[in-house]
Amino acid sequence: xxxSRQTAHQxxxxxxxxITPSYTVKISTIARALQREGNDVIDLGIGEPDIPAPxxxxxxxxxxxxxxHKIYSDICGTPELLQAVIATMARDYDxxxxxxxxxxxxxxxxxxxxxxxxxxxxxxxxxxxxxxxVSYEPQIAMAGGIVKTIKTTIENRFKIQPQxxxxxxxxxxxxxxxxxxxxxxxxxxxxDELAALGEVLKKHPxxxxxxxxxxxxxxxKNNFPNILTVCPYLKSRTIIINGxxxxxxxxxxxxxxxxxxxxxxxxxxxxxxxxxPNLETQAGAIQALKMGPVxxxxxxxxxxxxxxxxxxxxxxxxxxxxxxxxxxxFVNVEESMQQLKIDNDIxxxxxxxQKANVATVPGSAFGYAGYLRLSFCQSRxxxxxxxxxxxxxxxx
Ligand SMILES: Cc1ncc(COP(=O)(O)O)c(C=O)c1O
Numbered sequence: 102x103x104x105s106r107q108t109a110h111q112x113x114x115x116x117x118x119x120i121t122p123s124y125t126v127k128i129s130t131i132a133r134a135l136q137r138e139g140n141d142v143i144d145l146g147i148g149e150p151d152i153p154a155p156x157x158x159x160x161x162x163x164x165x166x167x168x169x170h171k172i173y174s175d176i177c178g179t180p181e182l183l184q185a186v187i188a189t190m191a192r193d194y195d196x197x198x199x200x201x202x203x204x205x206x207x208x209x210x211x212x213x214x215x216x217x218x219x220x221x222x223x224x225x226x227x228x229x230x231x232x233x234x235v236s237y238e239p240q241i242a243m244a245g246g247i248v249k250t251i252k253t254t255i256e257n258r259f260k261i262q263p264q265x266x267x268x269x270x271x272x273x274x275x276x277x278x279x280x281x282x283x284x285x286x287x288x289x290x291x292x293d294e295l296a297a298l299g300e301v302l303k304k305h306p307x308x309x310x311x312x313x314x315x316x317x318x319x320x321x322k323n324n325f326p327n328i329l330t331v332c333p334y335l336k337s338r339t340i341i342i343n344g345x346x347x348x349x350x351x352x353x354x355x356x357x358x359x360x361x362x363x364x365x366x367x368x369x370x371x372x373x374x375x376x377x378p379n380l381e382t383q384a385g386a387i388q389a390l391k392m393g394p395v396x397x398x399x400x401x402x403x404x405x406x407x408x409x410x411x412x413x414x415x416x417x418x419x420x421x422x423x424x425x426x427x428x429x430x431f432v433n434v435e436e437s438m439q440q441l442k443i444d445n446d447i448x449x450x451x452x453x454x455q456k457a458n459v460a461t462v463p464g465s466a467f468g469y470a471g472y473l474r475l476s477f478c479q480s481r482x483x484x485x486x487x488x489x490x491x492x493x494x495x496x497x
Contacts, residue, residue, distance in 0.1 A: 287424030
């Protein structure tokens, strides 16, 4: 057998080299390694709900796995799945779609990647607000797009102001990605705020609006405002991404758009990339979509949010604002960094992990230095223990 004499640098493509690894994955990998060495790490890094999938979903998957005899379906999903997506769009958005306007995926991430790849040409600009979920920027970059960022502020609860949007739009703007109940900040736009952004977008009819609504059903007040119902006049150029990953602990994503060419083009690409979501995934997703939101999940996170908020607000040098849903706090630690003489948030998260055994994600992972994201997908006892450790770390 001949062995390649190329160095790793020569083997790996320029595209692969240009991608920065995800900090969320990196910190979880270190946290797991520490756990394997016997350390009692509390993982506040991962954005994975700790609520198991409802029994009805597990049952639907088990039934399919035992009775199912098919391996392949249409690329977009089975007709039953697509009908469930259409019914979901009618129920949750009051919006009508047909079977050729919806598509199912193995996760929201796949839906986002596929649509970005499908509509973005090299040189097209895509607007993102910072802080932003970790994968938007690499996905846009891999499609050859140019990311144009709007920096939001904690004072504005990390929401784009209409004037900021107006200022960043150019002739090359192809799309904007909105995450109305946001990861990492857990703040949600109000209907009025979305309407104000809609007014700006109305003046620019060539801009596509991609709304990543994965956290819709984890809104604490169960009244997630969405761009479709607030601005129905934008429907023809709005692309909704949603799914059951965060709401039902069942990883599945779907997409809805009036533009049938987007769906057929995505299906063309998907047929060569990875194909349709596997049929067990589809069986669980059909059940999840039919059963609708699990209100107890949002409530469980709200209780933990309300318990943690006053405790975290007491940590020396931390600035913490309340969330509107999901399961994150996005905390300003700049003052604490100064007090502890730590240079940056990446080093801060690393020291918190190594000295206090608490895993978090540095704000830089979301394009926003000086912050930490803490998720609260842990039992209340473990969260209380984490707060204790954070206090000790800060008072060292
Ligand atoms: C804002 C946001 N969008 C999309 C996704 C991807 O979801 P999925 O796990 O279904 O691919 C995530 C997952 O963390 C997310 O936080």
